[in-house]
Amino acid sequence: MSWWNTFTTPSGFWNPLVWVLIFLILVLLSYLIWKRGESSYKKGGMQTDPFLSGYGPESKEALHVRAGNIYWGFASALKNYYSLLRKIHTGIVNDYVGWYIGILAMMLFIYFLWGGF
Amino acid sequence: MSWDYFLNHSPALIIVIPLLAAFATPLIGRFSRKAMYIWITASLALTEIFSIILLYGVHTGGTMVYVMGANPYNLSVPPDSGGIPVRIILTVDSFGAFMAFTASTVALAGGIYSIACEHSQTGQEKYYALLLLMLVGMLGMVLTGDLFNFFVFLEINSLASAALVSYRIDKGVAVEAAFKYAIISSIGALAFLFGVGILYGEYDALNMAMIAQRMKFTDLDKIVMALFTVTLAMKAGAIPMHYWVPDGYGKAPGGISAMLVTASQASLYGVFRVSFTVFGLSANTLTLGWFLIILGVLSMFVGVTMALIQHDIKRLMAYHAISQTGYMLLGVGVGLATLGTAAFNQYGLAAMEGGIFHIINHAMYKGLLFLTAGAVIYRVGTSDLNKMGGLAHGMKYTTIFFMIGALSIAGIPPFNGFASKLLIYESVYQFNPLLSIIAMIVSILTLASFVKVFHSAFMGPKIYDVKEVPKSMLIGMCILTFFIILFGLFPNIAMTYLVGPAAKALANPLEYIARVLGGGA
Numbered sequence: 223m224s225w226w227n228t229f230t231t232p233s234g235f236w237n238p239l240v241w242v243l244i245f246l247i248l249v250l251l252s253y254l255i256w257k258r259g260e261s262s263y264k265k266g267g268m269q270t271d272p273f274l275s276g277y278g279p280e281s282k283e284a285l286h287v288r289a290g291n292i293y294w295g296f297a298s299a300l301k302n303y304y305s306l307l308r309k310i311h312t313g314i315v316n317d318y319v320g321w322y323i324g325i326l327a328m329m330l331f332i333y334f335l336w337g338g339f
Numbered sequence: 340m341s342w343d344y345f346l347n348h349s350p351a352l353i354i355v356i357p358l359l360a361a362f363a364t365p366l367i368g369r370f371s372r373k374a375m376y377i378w379i380t381a382s383l384a385l386t387e388i389f390s391i392i393l394l395y396g397v398h399t400g401g402t403m404v405y406v407m408g409a410n411p412y413n414l415s416v417p418p419d420s421g422g423i424p425v426r427i428i429l430t431v432d433s434f435g436a437f438m439a440f441t442a443s444t445v446a447l448a449g450g451i452y453s454i455a456c457e458h459s460q461t462g463q464e465k466y467y468a469l470l471l472l473m474l475v476g477m478l479g480m481v482l483t484g485d486l487f488n489f490f491v492f493l494e495i496n497s498l499a500s501a502a503l504v505s506y507r508i509d510k511g512v513a514v515e516a517a518f519k520y521a522i523i524s525s526i527g528a529l530a531f532l533f534g535v536g537i538l539y540g541e542y543d544a545l546n547m548a549m550i551a552q553r554m555k556f557t558d559l560d561k562i563v564m565a566l567f568t569v570t571l572a573m574k575a576g577a578i579p580m581h582y583w584v585p586d587g588y589g590k591a592p593g594g595i596s597a598m599l600v601t602a603s604q605a606s607l608y609g610v611f612r613v614s615f616t617v618f619g620l621s622a623n624t625l626t627l628g629w630f631l632i633i634l635g636v637l638s639m640f641v642g643v644t645m646a647l648i649q650h651d652i653k654r655l656m657a658y659h660a661i662s663q664t665g666y667m668l669l670g671v672g673v674g675l676a677t678l679g680t681a682a683f684n685q686y687g688l689a690a691m692e693g694g695i696f697h698i699i700n701h702a703m704y705k706g707l708l709f710l711t712a713g714a715v716i717y718r719v720g721t722s723d724l725n726k727m728g729g730l731a732h733g734m735k736y737t738t739i740f741f742m743i744g745a746l747s748i749a750g751i752p753p754f755n756g757f758a759s760k761l762l763i764y765e766s767v768y769q770f771n772p773l774l775s776i777i778a779m780i781v782s783i784l785t786l787a788s789f790v791k792v793f794h795s796a797f798m799g800p801k802i803y804d805v806k807e808v809p810k811s812m813l814i815g816m817c818i819l820t821f822f823i824i825l826f827g828l829f830p831n832i833a834m835t836y837l838v839g840p841a842a843k844a845l846a847n848p849l850e851y852i853a854r855v856l857g858g859g860a
Contacts, residue, residue, distance in 0.1 A: 229758060229830040231765045232689045238753035238828045245753075282800035289650045289724030289795035293787065297648050307645060311582065315519045318582040319526055325580055326530070326569045329630065333561040336626040 345389075346396050347412055350405035350429040353389040353439060354478050357382055357446075361471035368464030376454050379467045383447040386474065390443040393436045398836060402432040402844070402854040404484070415855050424546040430484025430855055433840035434695070438481035438608050440837070441699045442601040444822065445706045446474040449594035452710050452815025455808065456593055456717055457506075466506055473499035473598060480605040484855055486535045486617075487545045489609065490528060493574070497524035500602050503595045504587045516586035523583050527570040534566035547617050548855035551848060556621040564622060567613045568630065574606035577634040577668060578641045581661045588657035589722075593713015594815065596653065597706035600660055604698055607664065611671055616848040619678065628676025635668030636774060639781040646788045650724045652712045655792065656705070659748060662781060663701045669778060670694020670763045673770045674846065683846070686766040691842040693762030696833060700755040700826060704747040707819040711741040714812055715796055718805040724795045731797040733805040738797050740816040745793060747823050749786035755826035755833075 228237040263269065272279050279285075297304055310317075345352070360382035368375040396403055404413045407427040415424045431439075450470060457463060476496025483489050501524065505517030539545055541560070542553045554560065573580035584603075588596050614627050642662030649655035674691030677683040714737045715730060716722050731738040747754035750761075760782060768775035807813070826833045844851070 227831055229834065231762055232686045232769065233765055234761075236752075236758060236761055236830070238758075238830065241753050242828070283802070286728050286799035286802075287794065289727075289791060292791045292795065293647055300644070303644070304648060307641065310579075311645075313582075313586075315522050318519060318523050318580075321582065322523065322527065322569070322573050322580050325573075326565055329565040329569050330562060332626065332630070333565050334558065336623055337561045337564060338556050338621070338623055 346392060348405070349389050349392045349396055350403055350431050350482055351407065351412075353386055353393060353443075354429075354475055354482065356389065357386050357471040357474045357478070361468045361475065364468045364471065365464040368467070372463070375464065375467065379450055379471070380454075382471065383443075383450045383474075386478075387440075387443045387447045390436070390440040393431060394440055394836065397431055397433050397436040398840065402430065402851060404855055405429040405431070423544055424484075424549055424855060427488055428484045428546060428855065429482045430548065430851065431482050432844040432851055432854075433837075434608070434611075434842075434845045435481050437695070437699070437837050437841040438605065439478055441702045442474065442477040442481065442605065444818070445597055445601045445702050446470070446477075448706060448710065448815040448818040449598045450815075451818070452597075452713070452812050453592065453594035455811040456713055458809075460507070462506075466503070469499045469503050469506075470595070470598070473503060473595075473602060476500075477598075477602055477605040481608050484547055485545050486538065486547060486550070490532050490535055493531065493606070493609070494528055496602055496605060497521070497528060497574075500524075500587070500595075500599060504591045504599075506592055506595070507590070509590060513590040516583075516590040520583045520587040524574065527573055530566050531570045534563040534570075537563050537566075546855065547612070548852040551617050551620060552852050552856060554618070554621045556618075560618075560621075564613075564618050564627075567617075568610055568627070571606045571609040571613070572631075572634055572668075575603050575610060575668075576638075576661050576664055578638040578661060578665075581638070581642070584661055585654045585657040588660060588709070589651060589653040593710050593716065596656075596709035596713065597819075600705045600709070601702050603660070603664065604667075604702060607667060607698070610668075611845060614675055615678075615845050616851055619675075619848050624675050624678045628672045628674070628678070631668045631672030631675060632774065635665040635670075635672055636777055637665070638662060638668060639665030640777060643781045643784040643788065647784060647791070651722050652715060652724055652727075652792060652796065653709070653722050655724070655788065656708050656712055659708075659785060659788065660701075660705050662785065663697070663705060663748065665781070666697045666760065666763055666778065667694045667701070669767060669774060670697060670759075671845075673767050673774075674842070677770065678846065682770070686769040688842060688846060689762055690766035690770065691846060692834070692838050693759050693766060695841050695845070696759035696762060696830075696838045697756075699833065699837065700747070700759045700823075703819045703822045703826070704744045704754070704756060707740060707744040707816055707823065708748065710812070710816045710819065711737050711744060714808040714816070717808055717812070719803055724792065727796040727802070728799040729797070729801040730803065730805060732801040733803070734797075734807050736807055736813055737816070740813075740820055741793065741797065743820055743823055745786075745789035747827065749789055750782045751786070753827050755823050755830070758827065758830035758833075 228235045367378050476492050479492030501517045501521040505514045507513050576584040642658050646655050646658035670690045671694035674687045677687030747756040750756045764775050
């Protein structure tokens, strides 16, 4: 297996250099299509302003979505799951040790049952 | 001194160099801070060079055995020892050398990065001494062939790491994180030592190869197997024993957070080493394999879903570190579960290769991501994503490094994370399709999480008037980026010289045992 060869997997292959080549061709094609676009477009003019039913756009700072608001729907849909996770993440070191001891005890039991042949 | 001298003594030199450098650092630091920076960089670079020499030695000559104080250096079983390997024995197979290279590379990047990042902090002599000792701990853990020495290096690693987590103090919050880490690490280390004591009582040996050969797999050995695997899985940050990870990674300085990734991986190495080499010949590897698989799936899913709701950039990345550890546990776990069956050659070995490839990939991209997080905190002064925005306007290089790290961790081609994840998806699918599907969903959620970080920290209007971080921090990030791109574009380099031999060495404990007990030759 040489370093430039195709990387083989159990049921397929992967050649990053071919991927990069195709990617570059697609970028070039996209650029050529973009070049054929409307030539009268002027950056910074009224045609680039968002249309908000006649209202003026808010300041850019006010429009920036903060991290706490991103994926709120995901967290809200899974609120029961997250409330359970928050409940077990107590931040108390006694609980950290408790989980470790608990898993240790469980694995002792499992290894005694199925650990050997 | 010839090339052969350095090659033969490289297992010892790679540990001795950072160890001596650590103790000399405070002395040099008293005279000149600049000299100390040069000293640290040179020591870390030399350690990296020896890790490459070690890789070369193992690649050309097979497993290396080095006996401290013996003449010749590889005399593991002296004629008057009654057939028992004595003295401190370092046993370096391809997997150990692979881990040493990974740890040395991240330490080099973290050390150079810290020069500017910690420039205004007090107590830097202690910081760099501890950084080097942390590296000594990691290297010792992955190169030793002796369980008691593994415990000693585990302790060096844990104590240095805990001290470094508390370095910034941060109104006591970092000290609290370090305290929790120290408590859980000490309890784990004592449990590990208890297991070592049981094995010594049973088999009169501490050497892994000797114990593996004499292993009768009694009920006491089952207790030891639980003590070892659970303790080391906890130290690797596997769920549900991961609670120390967001605390520790989140509060450590940027360079140290990157090194904590490889410190956890040294424990992960321990899980794999004892599972394959010490117990692999006698235990039911299906049970052991499923233990790793279940921990892996839990770590992947819970880790990424916890990361999605974080708004502290370092804690978010810490949860991702847990999640990515799950991939390694899953891949190697499938290899272990299929060991000795026809399925091993069909897809088990490939799963192991995927898991092991993911170790080095994760060390590089998660190390890079922690360095970019440190760079953001260095300029903005907060780790709260809610208070960030528009940093790409002033920190262009950091933004590019972050993008490379984020795309890589999400498994987007052509970066290195894709190659290892592809191997894991394909091989694990043949073992159990559901596990592979979960792994893919976790990848999608990982991408979603890093889109959130990218948007909230780097995109949007300019909130802070910041400039790019100093050069040494950029060099640190650049080192890791180089390997991300190298292993991404040319995965066969990693597969041929690092990953493939490491997986085969781990899966074949008989060769390991024969090399040590056969006198090291």
